[in-house]
Amino acid sequence: MLKLENVSKIYKGGKKAVNHVSLEIEKGEFICFIGPSGCGKTTTMKMINRLIEPSEGAIYINGKNIMEKDPVELRREIGYVIQQIGLFPHMTILENITLVPKLLKWKEEDKLVRAKELLKLVDMGEEYFNRYPHELSGGQQQRIGVLRALASNPPLILMDEPFGALDPITRDSLQEEFKHLQRTLDKTIVFVTHDMDEAIKLADRIVILKAGKIVQVDTPDEILRHPANEFVEEFIGKDRLLQTRPNVELVKQMMNRSPISITEEKTLQEAITLMRDKRVDSLLVVDEMNVLRGFVDIETISEFRKKATLISEVVNREVFSVKEDTLIRDVVQRILKRGFKYVPVVDEHQRLVGIMTRASLVDIVYDSLWGEENTMTTESV
Amino acid sequence: MFTDFLKTNGPELLIKAWEHLYISLIAVLLGILVAVPLGILLTRMKRSAPVLIGAVNILQTLPSLAILAFFIPFLGVGKVPAIIALFFYSVLPILRNTYIGIKGINENLLEAGRGIGMTSWERIRFVEFPLALPVIMAGIRTATVYLIGWATLASFIGGGGLGDYIFTGLNLYQEEYIIAGAVPAIIMAIFVDFFLARVEGKVVPRGLKGTKQAV
Numbered sequence: 001m002l003k004l005e006n007v008s009k010i011y012k013g014g015k016k017a018v019n020h021v022s023l024e025i026e027k028g029e030f031i032c033f034i035g036p037s038g039c040g041k042t043t044t045m046k047m048i049n050r051l052i053e054p055s056e057g058a059i060y061i062n063g064k065n066i067m068e069k070d071p072v073e074l075r076r077e078i079g080y081v082i083q084q085i086g087l088f089p090h091m092t093i094l095e096n097i098t099l100v101p102k103l104l105k106w107k108e109e110d111k112l113v114r115a116k117e118l119l120k121l122v123d124m125g126e127e128y129f130n131r132y133p134h135e136l137s138g139g140q141q142q143r144i145g146v147l148r149a150l151a152s153n154p155p156l157i158l159m160d161e162p163f164g165a166l167d168p169i170t171r172d173s174l175q176e177e178f179k180h181l182q183r184t185l186d187k188t189i190v191f192v193t194h195d196m197d198e199a200i201k202l203a204d205r206i207v208i209l210k211a212g213k214i215v216q217v218d219t220p221d222e223i224l225r226h227p228a229n230e231f232v233e234e235f236i237g238k239d240r241l242l243q244t245r246p247n248v249e250l251v252k253q254m255m256n257r258s259p260i261s262i263t264e265e266k267t268l269q270e271a272i273t274l275m276r277d278k279r280v281d282s283l284l285v286v287d288e289m290n291v292l293r294g295f296v297d298i299e300t301i302s303e304f305r306k307k308a309t310l311i312s313e314v315v316n317r318e319v320f321s322v323k324e325d326t327l328i329r330d331v332v333q334r335i336l337k338r339g340f341k342y343v344p345v346v347d348e349h350q351r352l353v354g355i356m357t358r359a360s361l362v363d364i365v366y367d368s369l370w371g372e373e374n375t376m377t378t379e380s381v
Numbered sequence: 382m383f384t385d386f387l388k389t390n391g392p393e394l395l396i397k398a399w400e401h402l403y404i405s406l407i408a409v410l411l412g413i414l415v416a417v418p419l420g421i422l423l424t425r426m427k428r429s430a431p432v433l434i435g436a437v438n439i440l441q442t443l444p445s446l447a448i449l450a451f452f453i454p455f456l457g458v459g460k461v462p463a464i465i466a467l468f469f470y471s472v473l474p475i476l477r478n479t480y481i482g483i484k485g486i487n488e489n490l491l492e493a494g495r496g497i498g499m500t501s502w503e504r505i506r507f508v509e510f511p512l513a514l515p516v517i518m519a520g521i522r523t524a525t526v527y528l529i530g531w532a533t534l535a536s537f538i539g540g541g542g543l544g545d546y547i548f549t550g551l552n553l554y555q556e557e558y559i560i561a562g563a564v565p566a567i568i569m570a571i572f573v574d575f576f577l578a579r580v581e582g583k584v585v586p587r588g589l590k591g592t593k594q595a596v
Contacts, residue, residue, distance in 0.1 A: 082489060099507075
């Protein structure tokens, strides 16, 4: 779908920002360019839509040399999401989203239909149409930034550190959301980042660059298991290498298979008895099909003891869960980053099958220590 | 005393005021038509822009009376040379503000525009001009208020306007004439500025008003 052939960018004065880069990208692939600042990742990406003209080499999209195309037309066929959001402050959300269709001279009603579809993709309602960017939160703004790139349904999207300006929690959920979106829409994505966590989480293949040259191109797993050289190893970081132990990869291999759960129609008194018996301070709430509904903890129960009698009245429905075939390392990241004490594990029908607790993490760490005692201490938990 | 003056000169005062107003407004309008496109053009010329702005700056420092007199050999006397001379004065504030307004736009937004495939013209129309509009409008307001003041000098070269009263008053030592020329000019400047502020409120995109950072 996209092919870079011996591409170089030489600036005046002979500085080589990009040095003979060759790369082939398949349709539907999610590619992350990563490297230290000044490594040429952004330059390489910007050459794909000719915001920067390559000095040498050729770039082909579906077999066609992009240098033979009008740059304006080329850019309209490629989605572009900029660092720092880049929404136009003087345009409403509707105007921002439908900008590319407007440049392509779509009919008014087509634009409106498309805008509605797009907002639905990110679970935002039509009430946002007439708002202005500054009235939205950072996360919402960047969602709109992504939608603007998707508007004319381009097969290829370039993204320049799009989530860099967001706080870690918003970034985390946006990454999740976006990865899902990319899979469903089957887009080819070239994504520039300097955040290895982000690259590992999102990419099908990671391209590691250093001083304008490609150091390694591989799947996240391969890169973690077989870093090409010391530079890559250092760039990924030692603790991350430990998270990829080959025999334990999926959540279902490490989770506790007997989570303590209760159904909604039980009384608070029963919940307290269960907690005391099992020596836990919170219970997962499921329905009769064992589908996860929420959780209750001891604080909530003692707070509502006088006012409520049934679990269903006090259950906290904002429960974060993971699928059983999630990679361990993603869950570890989340437990540590968001400070969860535990994460319930569900199958594809949202049925509760297990739980990952901090204790399970400690097990993983101990396993790692067994092998590499000298490189890791328990402090990193 | 002043009521007597109004009794005899009232209708004439209105005519003079009207002359004054349209001389100034036509000059400003011409100034906008020339200075805004020129200002945008200057933002496209990295090297020559400072030189050109400097040149216009110098033009601005020429005494206004000298400019008015300067045009007499070419254009004679009357309203046309007065308007042309005033037009020269309106160019600089508008030109400078257009240039600064567009130069001050966040680079990221321009790149976003380019990146999603806007042509140079589309970037001016959809991004640069609307975003620079508050600053351009400020320039237009400054220019208009100046010109209403300077338009009193048009009287010197037979351009008419409220300046006629002021100069008559000076020549004949008649206070009421001076007041009859100066006070309406001041009131006119205040009213026009107020009106332009309303226009600014209408044309400046709503999304820019809530933002604290200047664009």
